[in-house]
Amino acid sequence: MDISEFIDPEKGLIRGEIFHNKEIYDQELEQVFARSWCFLAHDSMIPDSGDFIQNYIGEDPVLVVRQKDGSVKAFLNQCRHRGMRICRAERGNTSNFMCSFHGWNYGLDGEVIHIPHEKEIYDNLDPEVFRATQVRLANYKGFIFGTWDETVADFEEYMGDFAWYFDAYIDRFEGGMEVVGVHKWVLPANWKFNAEQPASDMYHGEVSHASAFQVMMPISEEDGAPPPWVMQQLGVLSEPAGFQFSAPNGHGTGWFKGGMPLMDETIMNWHQSTREEVSERLGEERFDLAGHANIFPNFMMLSNYTFRVTHPRGPDEMEIWAWSMAPKNASAEVKDAIRLDILRTFSPAGMFEQDDAVNWEEEQRIMRGHMARQKPLIYQQMIGQARYDADGLPGKTVDHVYAEEAARGMYQHYADLMSGKPWPELEKIKKAREQKERDEIAARASPAPKTAAGGGQ
Amino acid sequence: MNKPTRVPHLFRRPEQLAPADVPMETAYQLEQFLYAEAELLDAWQFNDWLALMAPDVHYWAPVRENRLAREAEQEMYPPGTAAHFDENFKMLGQRVARLYTHMSWSESPASRTRHLISNVRAHVTDNPDEFRVQSSFHVYRTSSERHQDSVIGRRYDLLRRADNDYGFQIADRTVVFDMSMLLVKNLSSFY
Numbered sequence: 199m200d201i202s203e204f205i206d207p208e209k210g211l212i213r214g215e216i217f218h219n220k221e222i223y224d225q226e227l228e229q230v231f232a233r234s235w236c237f238l239a240h241d242s243m244i245p246d247s248g249d250f251i252q253n254y255i256g257e258d259p260v261l262v263v264r265q266k267d268g269s270v271k272a273f274l275n276q277c278r279h280r281g282m283r284i285c286r287a288e289r290g291n292t293s294n295f296m297c298s299f300h301g302w303n304y305g306l307d308g309e310v311i312h313i314p315h316e317k318e319i320y321d322n323l324d325p326e327v328f329r330a331t332q333v334r335l336a337n338y339k340g341f342i343f344g345t346w347d348e349t350v351a352d353f354e355e356y357m358g359d360f361a362w363y364f365d366a367y368i369d370r371f372e373g374g375m376e377v378v379g380v381h382k383w384v385l386p387a388n389w390k391f392n393a394e395q396p397a398s399d400m401y402h403g404e405v406s407h408a409s410a411f412q413v414m415m416p417i418s419e420e421d422g423a424p425p426p427w428v429m430q431q432l433g434v435l436s437e438p439a440g441f442q443f444s445a446p447n448g449h450g451t452g453w454f455k456g457g458m459p460l461m462d463e464t465i466m467n468w469h470q471s472t473r474e475e476v477s478e479r480l481g482e483e484r485f486d487l488a489g490h491a492n493i494f495p496n497f498m499m500l501s502n503y504t505f506r507v508t509h510p511r512g513p514d515e516m517e518i519w520a521w522s523m524a525p526k527n528a529s530a531e532v533k534d535a536i537r538l539d540i541l542r543t544f545s546p547a548g549m550f551e552q553d554d555a556v557n558w559e560e561e562q563r564i565m566r567g568h569m570a571r572q573k574p575l576i577y578q579q580m581i582g583q584a585r586y587d588a589d590g591l592p593g594k595t596v597d598h599v600y601a602e603e604a605a606r607g608m609y610q611h612y613a614d615l616m617s618g619k620p621w622p623e624l625e626k627i628k629k630a631r632e633q634k635e636r637d638e639i640a641a642r643a644s645p646a647p648k649t650a651a652g653g654g655q
Numbered sequence: 656m657n658k659p660t661r662v663p664h665l666f667r668r669p670e671q672l673a674p675a676d677v678p679m680e681t682a683y684q685l686e687q688f689l690y691a692e693a694e695l696l697d698a699w700q701f702n703d704w705l706a707l708m709a710p711d712v713h714y715w716a717p718v719r720e721n722r723l724a725r726e727a728e729q730e731m732y733p734p735g736t737a738a739h740f741d742e743n744f745k746m747l748g749q750r751v752a753r754l755y756t757h758m759s760w761s762e763s764p765a766s767r768t769r770h771l772i773s774n775v776r777a778h779v780t781d782n783p784d785e786f787r788v789q790s791s792f793h794v795y796r797t798s799s800e801r802h803q804d805s806v807i808g809r810r811y812d813l814l815r816r817a818d819n820d821y822g823f824q825i826a827d828r829t830v831v832f833d834m835s836m837l838l839v840k841n842l843s844s845f846y
């Protein structure tokens with residue numbers, strides 16, 4: 199199905215059809231999820247030989263397993279015999295996986311190692327054919343991503359300039375990150391809402407999350423007023439300034455100048471105390487450079503160390519799998535403060551998260567309407583304002599934290615993939631598109647004569 | 656977090672499986688307290704509900720997982736790890752206050768809830784004023800035009816006699832939801 203009529207990234211217009219249509223959804227499983235790098239696990243989730251977790255690429259369950267030699271392998275959690283789920287636990291430790299239908303037994307690497315009555319009933323068994331379907335893996339600083347696609351670029355190249363921004367979330371500290379909590383839940387809404395929002399929509403916070411900001415703001419016991427450090431945080435919110443970054447492969451991130459507001463004093467004090475260490479590691483300019491982000495298609499993160507995949511479950515349902523992480527070398531007190539902060543803000547019972555759910559639920563419900571899917575929705579914030587490699591920020595950014603550049607970029611990439619064009623061709627198209635945009639920006643900036651093509655307004 | 660300490664599974668602790676041993680009158684008082692608590696929640700009297708919490712209350716709801724049969728004892732995350740709620744009195748107070756901001760959009764317009772409480776069983780403790788009380792709940796909810804869901808589970812409470820209208824305070828509550836992945840859009844109520 200040609201979806202290009204629903205998406206016009208240049209004008210910032212997108213029709214609700216892409217959130218509603220079942221045919222489009224099925225096409226996404228094939229063209230988006232099966233052709234992208236998807237987050238599967240973090241090293242700390244499977245530290246020991248035989249440790250495994252199950253995750254998904256789209257609707258396909260994948261077992262991610264620590265091997266005896268310390269490496270990681272991943273394979274489709276589907277028995278080659280009749281397609282039963284090989285392992286029905288979501289996490290654990292094992293020496294092998296036995297399919298509980300007819301008893302085929304798979305090793306930690308997905309090779310079939312035992313088939314009941316094999317000698318009598320199979321002529322000659324080709325291990326290639328019987329092996330569970332393997333996933334191509336990449337490990338970026340402890341974060342394990344997988345793809346079925348042999349033609350998509352290596353993960354670091356796939357991230358492109360976003361890697362520099364990603365590091366501001368995950369590579370702030372020596373020793374890396376570890377998992378301190380997990381939540382999984384179901385929302386009656388399209389997966390793209392929870393990809394687009396962390397990539398691009400900081401704008402909703404002050405209204406959608408007004409109640410949470412109001413009640414979580416610490417006040418001093420004496421005069422009931424917020425202490426100075428809180429006032430400083432609120433200042434960030436009342437005069438929002440910051441940036442948004444958009445990658446050609448659909449990744450996006452945004453952050454406030456001066457950092458995301460923090461409402462927990464333990465975390466605030468710790469965060470400030472790490473300024474020197476983080477600046478030394480990443481450069482001063484990246485200390486405050488975390489807010490929210492999404493690695494296309496569905497791995498989102500927040501500066502509070504929430505990391506999630508949003509699994510598609512039909513056009514009108516998503517599963518959110520969210521891990522709370524903390525710097526491994528932080529004190530026990532700080533780790534626990536981070537764990538509590540996330541469960542009280544961005545978990546299904548979290549005071550921020552509850553209110554996001556209701557937005558997406560209502561959006562989805564309304565998309566059932568005919569008229570609701572006719573007029574395009576407006577994604578035009580900061581349109582035409584993009585710059586490249588400006589303000590010391592690699593790649594394409596806009597100079598405001600409230601912007602929709604990253605949403606436009608995400609849907610451009612989404613449309614590219616949905617066109618079904620092979621990756622090598624898409625890469626050429628993206629390069630040409632970027633060059634054209636760079637030229638236009640340069641032409642606008644240079645004091646050329648009025649007749650210059652592509653001149654300013 | 657990957658290696659939860661080996662604690663007996665919450666559902667299978669001998670002291671909780673033991674026959675109830677409070678006198679009939681006490682059992683009646685404890686039950687009536689739980690019903691009153693439920694009624695306050697369904698009536699949106701959250702400040703009155705909060706007043707039923709002891710100042711040292713701990714309100715905790717662990718996350719559960721699908722585990723292999725031989726790892727079944729670890730299907731619930733232990734204290735200090737993955738949880739849906741892990742609250743002291745002040746934290747619960749923030750959640751209550753949020754509901755009265757009229758901007759807590761998940762509950763504005765308010766959902767309609769019914770807390771059904773059953774299977775109440777109570778045990779005495781070393782402290783004559785404190786009782787361990789287990790109860791099952793079914794929280795039915797509708798919201799917006801046509802959303803409806805149910806959250807079902809069991810609670811393990813420590814109830815303490817108190818000088819208030821309802822006779823007790825909740826000193827400790829563990830809420831166990833009968834779900835691994837939560838099949839609801841959020842947990843915007845109290846359980």
Ligand code: FES
Nearest residue numbers: 277279280297300
């Ligand atoms: S389906 Fe797995 S052994 Fe038959």
Ligand SMILES: [Fe+2]
Nearest residue numbers: 402406550554
């Ligand atoms: Fe939000």
